[in-house]
Amino acid sequence: MDGQTNTNGDFKKSKLFIWGFNFDSSNLRPYLIIQMKKVITLLSAAFIIAAASVVSAQEASEKEFATYGAGLSISPFGPALNLSYNIDAKNTISVGFGGLPEGDVPEGFLPELDVLGPYTATGTSSWMGVFWRHRPFEKLPIGFNVGLASGQIENNLTASIPMHAGEDEYASYSVTYTENPVMYFGLNFGSKPVKGFQAGFDLGVLSTGGAVIQYTGDMDEYDEHPDDRAAEMDDIKSNFAWSMLPNIQLSVSYGF
Numbered sequence: 001m002d003g004q005t006n007t008n009g010d011f012k013k014s015k016l017f018i019w020g021f022n023f024d025s026s027n028l029r030p031y032l033i034i035q036m037k038k039v040i041t042l043l044s045a046a047f048i049i050a051a052a053s054v055v056s057a058q059e060a061s062e063k064e065f066a067t068y069g070a071g072l073s074i075s076p077f078g079p080a081l082n083l084s085y086n087i088d089a090k091n092t093i094s095v096g097f098g099g100l101p102e103g104d105v106p107e108g109f110l111p112e113l114d115v116l117g118p119y120t121a122t123g124t125s126s127w128m129g130v131f132w133r134h135r136p137f138e139k140l141p142i143g144f145n146v147g148l149a150s151g152q153i154e155n156n157l158t159a160s161i162p163m164h165a166g167e168d169e170y171a172s173y174s175v176t177y178t179e180n181p182v183m184y185f186g187l188n189f190g191s192k193p194v195k196g197f198q199a200g201f202d203l204g205v206l207s208t209g210g211a212v213i214q215y216t217g218d219m220d221e222y223d224e225h226p227d228d229r230a231a232e233m234d235d236i237k238s239n240f241a242w243s244m245l246p247n248i249q250l251s252v253s254y255g256f
Helices: 025-060 219-224 226-239
Strands: 015-018 021-024 068-075 078-086 091-104 119-134 142-159 172-177 182-190 196-207 212-215 244-255
Touching: 068 091, 068 196, 078 244, 119 182, 142 196, 172 226, 182 244, 212 226, 219 226
Parallel strands: none
Antiparallel strands: 015 021, 068 078, 068 244, 078 091, 091 119, 119 142, 142 172, 142 182, 172 212, 182 196, 196 244
């Protein structure tokens, strides 16, 4: 692969004045990515603080046990609707339906690929799962979440550097998870089975059978340079298409 950088969509050099600072617009994209990361961090911190406040309020008062719950959650795999049945104060069975329409993955969230080099990605997902949440300590809002899920996750990767200097051909790949079912295990904080509004936080991992990686670019290029394409696919498998997918989930629900 040639080392010529893609000039499509590059910012023309000019001076910009934003929020009291002068910027060279060639540096504007990294600046926007940094600002986006700051906003996401602040929003996440605000949600966690709000969740902790709700959990604290739940602990401070004796609320009535809720048999059912319904709510929304957000995770890297998209927003989801969750319906819960509380067997008792320690055990909950829930069903979740979620997904993410196809969209661009923010550049700041993409892992580096050594062989493919800089790239862009789009992603989409759809899934449904059944989970058992167990809280070993009745007085503490801490437990674990175990379940099975079925669905698919698809990512499409496109290199930002052309395969040959002066040409407009870019290597592209699809990374698809379709093996079902998959297992999930996580640690859960909050979401006590009480009436009223609840907030929760889940940190876990999704165990899959791995992704199917396929070349989706020009097939003549694949036939002419199979070793280069194989090296790129190995790079994607090692640094992007993990079989164990981390999950962080924030949820808000209502018990009744």
